[in-house]
Amino acid sequence: MKTRVFTIIVILTNVLGNFLLGLGLRDVGSLVGRSPLAFILALFNPLVAIGVGLLVAWMLSHMALLSWADLSYVLPITSIGYALTAFMGRIFLHEQVSPTRWAGVALIVLGVILVGHTAPRSRKPEAVAEPECMLEEVLTR
Amino acid sequence: MKWLLVAIVVLTTTVGEVMQAMGMKHHGEIHDFSPNALGRVLAALTRNRYIVISFLAMAFSFFAFMALISSADLSFAVPATAASYVLETVLAKALLKEHIGIKRWAGALLVTGGVTLLSM
Numbered sequence: 001m002k003t004r005v006f007t008i009i010v011i012l013t014n015v016l017g018n019f020l021l022g023l024g025l026r027d028v029g030s031l032v033g034r035s036p037l038a039f040i041l042a043l044f045n046p047l048v049a050i051g052v053g054l055l056v057a058w059m060l061s062h063m064a065l066l067s068w069a070d071l072s073y074v075l076p077i078t079s080i081g082y083a084l085t086a087f088m089g090r091i092f093l094h095e096q097v098s099p100t101r102w103a104g105v106a107l108i109v110l111g112v113i114l115v116g117h118t119a120p121r122s123r124k125p126e127a128v129a130e131p132e133c134m135l136e137e138v139l140t141r
Numbered sequence: 142m143k144w145l146l147v148a149i150v151v152l153t154t155t156v157g158e159v160m161q162a163m164g165m166k167h168h169g170e171i172h173d174f175s176p177n178a179l180g181r182v183l184a185a186l187t188r189n190r191y192i193v194i195s196f197l198a199m200a201f202s203f204f205a206f207m208a209l210i211s212s213a214d215l216s217f218a219v220p221a222t223a224a225s226y227v228l229e230t231v232l233a234k235a236l237l238k239e240h241i242g243i244k245r246w247a248g249a250l251l252v253t254g255g256v257t258l259l260s261m
Contacts, residue, residue, distance in 0.1 A: 018210075021207070021210065022210050025207065025210055025211045028211065029211065030211045030212040032142060032146075032208050032211065032212045039204060039207065039208075042207070042211075055203075059199070062161070063161060063165055063186075063192075064165075064171050066161060066162045066165040066166070067165040067166070067168060067169065067170050067171045068170040068171070070233065070237075070239045071158065071159065071162040071229060071233040071237055071239065072229075072230050072233040072234065072237075072239045072241050072245055072249065073245070074162075075158075075226060075229055075230065075233075075249070075252075076226075076245070076248050076249050076252045079223070079226070079252045079255075079256065082223065082255070082256055082259060083255075086259060100258055100261050101258065101259050101261070103255075103258050104254075104255040104256065104257070104258030104259035104260075104261075105255065105259065106255070107251050107252070107254050107255030107258060108251070108252050108255035108256065108259075109255075110251050110255075111247075111248040111249065111250070111251030111252035111254075111255060112248065112252065113248075114244050114245075114247055114248035114251065115244065115245055115248035115249070115252075117244055118242060118244050118245050118248075122239050122240035122241075122242075
């Protein structure tokens with residue numbers, strides 16, 4: 001139940017956040033090669049600001065979900081967001097979605113159904129101790 | 142330029158998410174969602190080095206992604222950056238020691254294939 005609620009929050013905040021960010025940045029114009037100040041100023045665009053707020057919520061809910069669920073579970077499941085992005089582009093931005101893209105959406109949905117049938121957590125929490133020791137060595141070197 | 146930004150986004154996203162998963166597993170499962178308990182969780186996470194590295198990587202990833210979608214279509218940018226999927230699933234097995242059964246591999250491959258089709 002907890003996994004389901006957080007999965008839905010992660011997906012919705014990601015799709016809506018990216019959508020509003022994209023919409024807002026259309027107004028701002030290209031940021032490539034511009035000064036850091038241009039990036040900061042872009043944040044004052046209302047759509048960009050709401051988009052960033054949603055992406056902060058996405059980050060926090062994603063972290064909470066990862067505190068108990070596998071990364072290899074969370075990744076494919078939340079990818080249903082790509083399919084939703086295609087639908088949103090079709091409905092709200094009137095973008096053309098080609099048959100190839102709809103096929104892509106179908107494959108993603110199939111993949112999500114398959115992964116959804118696996119247990120969110122594949123191993124006991126203490127099992128992660130080993131890679132952490134490895135990483136600790138690398139990081140303190 | 143477009144593909145350089147895609148490469149930066151993919152690499153920083155992969156490092157960021159794998160480190161985030163590692164940091165959160167290190168922290169342990171969150172059970173209590175009261176504001177006080179969540180405040181304590183956030184305080185603990187600021188001292189978690191995996192989370193700190195993950196935030197740095199994700200900040201890079203975010204600004205590179207912003208630069209990318211300011212100059213390219215969202216319907217190109219989002220699927221192109223999905224290459225981080227394959228990398229992350231492999232690292233989840235190698236570094237996080239997750240058990241990835243046949244269903245999960247098949248699902249991950251279907252998703253990767255689907256995302257590739259979306260970007261065409």
